[in-house]
Amino acid sequence: MYPTRLFPKLLLALALLLAALPGALAQDVEALVNALPDGSYSDREKVIFDLAATGDDRVAGLLNALGEGDLYVHEEDGRVVVGKRSGRDYALTDALTGEELGTAPSSALEKIRVNNRLRRAVRSAIGQLTLMSPSPPVRLRAASSLLRNADPDSLELLDTALAAETDPQVKKMMETARAAIIIKTDAGLEEKAAAINLLAARGDREALAMLTGALPSAAPELQPVIERGIAGIERKLALRDALQNVWYGLSLGSVLLLAAIGLAITFGAMGVINMAHGEIVMLGAYTTFAVQQVIRTSFPGLFDYSLAIALPLAFLVTALVGIAIERGIIRWLYGRPLETLLATWGLSLILQQTVRTIFGPNNREVGNPSWMSGAFDLAGLSITWNRLWIVVFALAVFAVLLAVLNRTPLGLQMRAVTQNRRMASSMGIRTPWVDAMTFGLGSGIAGMAGVALSQIDNVSPNLGQSYIIDSFMVVVFGGVGNLWGTLVGALTLGVANKFLEPYAGAVLAKIFILVFIILFIQRRPRGLFALKGRAVDA
């Protein structure tokens, strides 16, 4: 019930960080701590305020322990320690540094006693240390922990802190904390109604829990206000959940887009389903791993640039592999798409086993550069940087590819071959060369997708297999010969999947999506964005 139950952990960390405090100050604090057991209650009260006045961050933890009655004096060496009961004995830690001091039986310890007056003093001293600390983050944490336990005794202190507060963020948190306390006290109806509205405006699950908790005991006049507040929060939460799902869906969709877009190009232009596509993605991921290995051993300073280095390299490696596949195998199988499917599947087995032989069957660790780690908050949504970058990257790849297809001679030729191979050939386009380039481009993009996927997925020889079926689904759903189809297909499937997940569970959601695609293909056998034409398949 004290505002500071979380503080020991926090302060332990702080204490470790601040181990090298100026010696004089440290000695000063230690002297005060050692003076704590001596004298009367009023002497002790004075020491408490002196301790608070030092502004030392470690003091809050000590005072907290004192308030909880966990502070003891070790009878042997007179050291002040925090004792927590563990079994029969007490587990001891140093009151200031948090250093582990083993255990002692209760007979070896003498409790530092506190009365109600001292407890009040401790509370206000802690408030002074935290709520009025010069550092805004400390104040913010203090306020948010007050919000959580809403201790009415802290109201006075909070009011003082609020009057002095200048940081708007901290001020808002303090006001919310105050509101949380107000609805527990017997304040006037109007004041309470204002507090309820303030909490409702906060609109998160904590506020919801507080209001729901306050509802049964509230005055009848206040009940409709609280109910309105609850309804408002629930609406807001539903909206936020929907947004969260959209974000997760977009994130999944962009991964699908990355995995499928290369496949869509080769399938569209050549009518070839490349079953080894997933393994080419995997090769891209392993290229990233190899680049990071080299960087780790030889140029550790370049680690943050590892992806930038891996990206062109992966494109190059996989594009060359793709061209080799096309020249070596696929060009012998034109006009036999089903057999191409089999040959490339065989190839995928070979590639998998090759990687397994070289790199081993286990997951390889690919690190996140610093700019891809961590997360940030946006309107209550927690967004991780790596997911955000992958969405951005997928869209960038899409845009570049669109530009290549629509603005370059190669793109023109590729589109011509996609629409009518024989006519394009008659017009002088070297279709075999276009095929090789298309395959190289598609594979290169798959390789770049592998670089991106190495950031969010395990890099193992099976990496490709987990994406290949999903990529097929995207391609057949979106339709071939049109990149927009792939974009719409990938994002639709991603978002639909994430919206189904909360209701049906991940596996069932996936099953629904598969069944949906099977049914969808019945309606539109050539996908969402079918290429218009009068060609009849033999």
Place this chain on the structure above:
Amino acid sequence: MITKTLLRAFDGKAIWVVAILLIIAVAVPASNLYLPVGHPLRVANHFVPLFGKYLTYAMLALALDLVWGYCGILSLGHGAFFALGGYAMGMYLMRQIGDRGVYANPILPDFMVFLNYQELPWFWHGFDMFWFAAIMVVLVPGLLAFVFGWFAFRSRVTGVYLSIITQAMTYALLLAFFRNDMGFGGNNGLTDFKDILGAPLQADTTRAALFAASAIALALAFIVCSAIVNSKLGKVLVAVRDAESRTRFLGYRVDNYKLFAFTASAVMAGIAGALYVPQVGIINPGEFAPANSIEIVIWTAVGGRGTLVGPIVGAVLVNAGKSWFTGVWPEFWLFALGGLFVAVTLFLPKGIVGALTQGWTALKARRTSARAEGGSDIAPEPSPAE
């Protein structure tokens, strides 16, 4: 008329294949059961279920060949029909365990007790009777194929698109059967079988009988396939394979022919699965894996699609190779299998049997033409379009 169709089924080499299969059906079990241990001609105990497994695979490949080799439908989901047949049989075998399970529940299989089922799910009723399970073995895969095919063929989903959605189908089933609350044992599938039709599954005689049953079933499937492909219906199927639109324009209801071939093939695959399960002693969702279905395709392709002997030869050869490699040099197996895929599609588009037949025909033709002095060379064979 039926006799005429059957007679036509037996023309040429077919009778030899059936005869060989029947001889195997008698000879292998007999040598295992009646020859003394250590006799050079005796088939060792562990080989009987292994060979039996190959025969069920051969039947599965034959079923796939009916739709792929003769009708041009490349199904990447035939493993699903096989597995469904297997599950139907597995459910019967589960119910036969009775109270001999770990939890000794007379009604509920072990995994249901473990998952706190209070009563048998509705779809498990009836599986304590063999005839019911046998009907389900045929009905469930057949019905799925009928419904799936009815939708797909009517909407003219063809070629690669059809392959992909059959793959989606088996993948969806894989995910579904992995779920514990589907009531099919989840991840672990169905196993720990005790006996079939009252005969203990571990006994040599039961295994020999299952082997014989597999060989006979394969022979029957061969006869049925042979009857189909040699009938007028079979001719239309080949026409659909080679020029679907043209066949449609000639007035044939292409969808119905395809649907018939697809459903018949699924039923055959289901029966193969039902024979497979008691011989390997387990059925789990892994059988639905899309990779398994693609492997069936490679058996057919290696042996030779568009021939009826081909898939049998292919399935037995590839699986024997797999058993041998995974024992001797496991890392190499994926290389070998992958290489086989590439090599067969590039160099042996008609498979082993197709290539042999072609070589044999060419040889005979050369002899004939040499004898006739300047006689015309053999006509170039039209290559089927996809």
